[in-house]
Amino acid sequence: MKKKKILIVSTGGxxxxxxxxxxxxxxAISAQELGSSLGGAEGVANIETVQFCNVLSFALKPNQILELVNMIRTRLADEDYAGAVVTQGTATMEETSYLADLMWDVxxxxxxxxxMLNASERDWDGARNVRNSVLVAANPKSRGKGVLVCMGGEIHAARDVSKIHKTSLNTFVSLNVGPLGLVSNNRVIFYRDPILRKVFAPVERLETNVEILKVSLGSTSKILxxxxxxxxKGIVIESLPGGGGVTPEIMDSIRRAQGQDIVFVQTPRSPMGTSVSRASGGCGPWDLRQCGVINGGDLTSVKARIxxxxxxxxxDSKMELKAIFDEIAP
Structure with missing residues (x-):
């Protein structure tokens, strides 16, 4: 049987x-060098490589990910390809992977x-992660699951995964729902399918004029x-933990902005659970809803921004936008 092709796209990191x-x-390492570090996974597919860019991931821009997705979609139109692997820095991977997932209609x-470790370190984890990712991309069971993140032997849905530890090799977790599956002894095992996934394609442009405001004890309204x-055009309010209130000053600023061409989304600092509190008190979640602030549900602030x-x-309207959040961010 003819082996399928896997495209490895390196962005640096x-x-x-x-x-x-x-x-x-x-x-310092090229895509071609990464493709030669597979340690046996090349037996399941023919590897082709592309050097998209070569930067640490905090230098990546949203529009680069749009360009990246369009390029990979075009390449994968060739029926000889089974899938693709993107290598990048972990700092923004929970964001870039979700951005790609929202546009991935393939x-x-x-x-x-x-x-998590660079290639100069003796216990570099890069080769293993690339090898496992090639195995996942080549496996027919991975089809239809959208964009996946494969790190530390676990397979995560891009929507759900977060980087939670500064140094651990197992820093990527899906806090609310757990991983989709794992790679063990070169076997790809899935336990479930992704949930709450929605695709917007084709995407012609992104609205990058969107930011996050983090609320903490005594936050004033100066920055907001x-x-x-x-x-x-959009501001994600990362509210206080729990149900997610804000300070009175922040609440007043949001009230003053009513009627302007701006969308507010609120999601609490607590990374697990969802925002369902009816607390009021003048600056609680209930008050935010009365001002038209959209509930970000179980999404973290960075995912809501994406x-x-x-x-x-x-x-066409804030009501339509609210319906989207209600559907995929309960």
């Missing part, structure tokens, strides 16, 4: 980095992976007032 004297580490799997005056970037250009 720790997985592609080596130490560079006193400056720390920086991207049955073939797109798998994001990276490394500036964001409103600067014409942001969803706004994709949906703002394609909706």
């Amino acid at each position: 720790t997985i592609s980095s080596k130490y560079d004297g006193e400056k720390g580490y920086s991207p 049955e073939k799997p797109l798998v994001f992976t990276g490394a 007032d500036l964001m409103i005056s600067e014409g942001y 969803l706004l970037m994709v949906t703002l250009p394609v909706v």
Whole structure:
């Protein structure tokens, strides 16, 4: 039987980095070199590589991910391809993978992976993660599951995964629902399908004029007032933990902005559970709803921001946008 092809697209990141004297580490390994580090996984597929860019992931931009997705979609139109793997830095992977997932209207799997240790370190985890990701991308059971994140032997849905630890190799977890499956002894095992997935395609542009405001004890409205005056199209309010209230000053600023061409989404700082509290008191979740602030549900603030970037250009009203959040962020 003819082996399928897997496309490995490198964007840089720790997985592609080596130490560079006193400056720390920086991207130095090419996509082709990553493709040659598979340790046996090449037996399941023919590997082709593309060097999309070579930066640490905090230098990536949303529109680059739009370009990346369009490029991979075009390449995977060739029936000889089974899927694709994107290697990148872990700092923004929970965001880039979800952005890609919202635009990924292809049955073939797109798998994001990276490394917590750079390639100069003896126990570099990059080769194993790339190998596992190739196995996932080549497996027929991965079809139709959208964009996946494969790190540390676990397979996660892009919508649900978060990076929660600063240094652990098992930093990526799906806090509310757990992983979709795992890779063990070169076997790809799925326990469930992704939930609450929605695709907006084709996406012609992103609304990148969207930001996050984090609320903490005694937060004033100075930063929020500036964001409103600067014409942001969407602001995600990362409210206080639990049900998710804000300070009176923040609440007053939101009230003053009613009627302006701006969308507010609220999601609590607590990363698990969903925002369902009816607490009021003048600046609680109930009060926010009365001002038209959309409930971000179980999404983290960074995921809610990504969803706004994709949906703002394609909706005609705030009610339509609210319906989307109600559907996929309960």
